[in-house]
Amino acid sequence: MAARILLSVKPFAFKKMLRTMSKHGFHVVTPLLESLGMSKRLGTTTVYLKMENSQPTGSFKIRGVGYMCQNIANVSKPAGVICSSGGNAGMATAYAARKLNLPATIVLPSVTPNLVAQKLKDQGATVKVAGKVWDDANAEALRLAETEGLTVIHSFNHPLVWKGHASIVHELKASLPSKPGAIVLTVGGGGLFCGVMEGLDEVGWAGVPVLCMETVGADCFNAAVKAGDLVTLPDITSKATSLGSKTAIQQAFEYSKRSTVISEVVTDLQALEAIELFLDEERVLVEMACGAALAAVYSGVIQRLQEEGRLPKPLGPLVMIVCGGGGINRALLQHLQTVIRK
Amino acid sequence: ETHRAHTKMLRTMSKHGFHVVTPLLESLGMSKRLGTTTVYLKMENSQPTGSFKIRGVGYMCQNIANVSKPAGVICSSGGNAGMATAYAARKLNLPATIVLPSVTPNLVAQKLKDQGATVKVAGKVWDDANAEALRLAETEGLTVIHSFNHPLVWKGHASIVHELKASLPSKPGAIVLTVGGGGLFCGVMEGLDEVGWAGVPVLCMETVGADCFNAAVKAGDLVTLPDITSKATSLGSKTAIQQAFEYSKRSTVISEVVTDLQALEAIELFLDEERVLVEMACGAALAAVYSGVIQRLQEEGRLPKPLGPLVMIVCGGGGINRALLQHLQTVIRK
Numbered sequence: 001m002a003a004r005i006l007l008s009v010k011p012f013a014f015k016k017m018l019r020t021m022s023k024h025g026f027h028v029v030t031p032l033l034e035s036l037g038m039s040k041r042l043g044t045t046t047v048y049l050k051m052e053n054s055q056p057t058g059s060f061k062i063r064g065v066g067y068m069c070q071n072i073a074n075v076s077k078p079a080g081v082i083c084s085s086g087g088n089a090g091m092a093t094a095y096a097a098r099k100l101n102l103p104a105t106i107v108l109p110s111v112t113p114n115l116v117a118q119k120l121k122d123q124g125a126t127v128k129v130a131g132k133v134w135d136d137a138n139a140e141a142l143r144l145a146e147t148e149g150l151t152v153i154h155s156f157n158h159p160l161v162w163k164g165h166a167s168i169v170h171e172l173k174a175s176l177p178s179k180p181g182a183i184v185l186t187v188g189g190g191g192l193f194c195g196v197m198e199g200l201d202e203v204g205w206a207g208v209p210v211l212c213m214e215t216v217g218a219d220c221f222n223a224a225v226k227a228g229d230l231v232t233l234p235d236i237t238s239k240a241t242s243l244g245s246k247t248a249i250q251q252a253f254e255y256s257k258r259s260t261v262i263s264e265v266v267t268d269l270q271a272l273e274a275i276e277l278f279l280d281e282e283r284v285l286v287e288m289a290c291g292a293a294l295a296a297v298y299s300g301v302i303q304r305l306q307e308e309g310r311l312p313k314p315l316g317p318l319v320m321i322v323c324g325g326g327g328i329n330r331a332l333l334q335h336l337q338t339v340i341r342k
Numbered sequence: 343e344t345h346r347a348h349t350k351m352l353r354t355m356s357k358h359g360f361h362v363v364t365p366l367l368e369s370l371g372m373s374k375r376l377g378t379t380t381v382y383l384k385m386e387n388s389q390p391t392g393s394f395k396i397r398g399v400g401y402m403c404q405n406i407a408n409v410s411k412p413a414g415v416i417c418s419s420g421g422n423a424g425m426a427t428a429y430a431a432r433k434l435n436l437p438a439t440i441v442l443p444s445v446t447p448n449l450v451a452q453k454l455k456d457q458g459a460t461v462k463v464a465g466k467v468w469d470d471a472n473a474e475a476l477r478l479a480e481t482e483g484l485t486v487i488h489s490f491n492h493p494l495v496w497k498g499h500a501s502i503v504h505e506l507k508a509s510l511p512s513k514p515g516a517i518v519l520t521v522g523g524g525g526l527f528c529g530v531m532e533g534l535d536e537v538g539w540a541g542v543p544v545l546c547m548e549t550v551g552a553d554c555f556n557a558a559v560k561a562g563d564l565v566t567l568p569d570i571t572s573k574a575t576s577l578g579s580k581t582a583i584q585q586a587f588e589y590s591k592r593s594t595v596i597s598e599v600v601t602d603l604q605a606l607e608a609i610e611l612f613l614d615e616e617r618v619l620v621e622m623a624c625g626a627a628l629a630a631v632y633s634g635v636i637q638r639l640q641e642e643g644r645l646p647k648p649l650g651p652l653v654m655i656v657c658g659g660g661g662i663n664r665a666l667l668q669h670l671q672t673v674i675r676k
Contacts, residue, residue: 280663283619329614
């Protein structure tokens, strides 16, 4: 038979993974799809999209959050769970809690779009608003956890969350015939990044380059890499509010020291253009945070890194983690277009 | 038991097709509209090439390649079956020729070429393109890949139901899908019989002006429409297939029609609430919830109340982007 790229999953690995999944989470095995549009732009490199937008609640967050909630429920029956979130981790927490029949409280920073708060209530969660950025909402969540005896579900800074996110890489290992040339993802606080690094170590892909994308004004990870130490941003000024952590997590900073990790930043305009192109070419509407990763191809970051010798040329298959995100619709997209292009 | 069925299915899949097991996701927005019924979306837009077509077409191409090595494959298509054929042929290293009716958006023709296929344009609707494809098959010795009228295509589409059986704790209250020529419908009916769900109601949606199936159901016989006047051009078959008409006689099958405006509103709502952009053809199915067809059928006693879990097959479709959506909005709302 002629050479054929196996995008279907090898049965035995898949079966084992499914058994694990059904005991420890609520996420689905997401499609891994070739993007002809992105592949054309890179020339000889095939680009695969890992469609985390197709998760229950619309983002990859359900992997880590679902895993953590399931583990908590397996150990003891907590009075309830509480989560501070730019929206997506909160949605994942509310969803997992509903599946587990646990009360859920979600604390949101005020920049979160109203539609997100409403969707949280639709999932059965209690919603509280506190502060302007994630750090403020998180402080309130910790306070309420103490006073009301709730279990805190960390949006991104917990080993159980990273372990849950690592499942992405296990799925890639089962789907791809050989290791990727590079993986591209967005960094907010660094939870997805830590999960991916953990997964790469687990499957024997520790040498795979990982390109960490952020936006100007929500670039705490890049700031830490440049400073050689964790940095706390004075404020989040990017429209990619889901990336809104002022400080990267320690574990992410540790991983950033590896030679395989590359940190790059794009503008809000580039992230917006990426959202628009992705909607036209792949027919999926994602948040600005996700656009930051997509811009690595659409705005030529990959190509520039190749020119600079920081990524190989030719480059093996590129895996683009499409993190997704629920805080976007046509009206919000129009608003972003107006504000960013004024 | 679920895992064994799933594993068995995956083994079969990897030998006989190129599709992926698509996500089955709860839609809170749709469930809220129906009240006590949970609505699940079977996200066929997430397939390689953007629609469910790769299931049936991929299965047929794989079978053809397993039996003999054809000179090439040829397909007539409103776009999506052609994309699936081009993709499967590329994976199998077979030359592919796709014949399109002229109503097909340019972006679809370009994407076909990007998949490595040769593209030819013939006629205004699918029937014309198909006649040309059959002619070329004879003169050039190519194997015809049927967009929807072939048992191998139906068998490939039946995999959707096998996935539902592995995913749902109990049988659905109803399944909603769009009917163009009837290939997806035939595959779903075959799948329902295979998994022991033959009693599940199946709601077949079309748009006014691309409603050959509904016309046949009303006439009690196959009907050939004089023309396709709906903007849901992917539904553009003037006659339903015989097998679809046979299945339509079952008491579990319901045929309904919505307007282009309702299909458009459904696309817009789906983009806002589920963040996926689908074709008008897909909007016809989504409108069953968004435009109250389910609710009306319940009032009329044709669907149960309360209704068990509803599975909405989101067929997807590649022939849409922001510019085309704007065009549809202008034309349909003028």
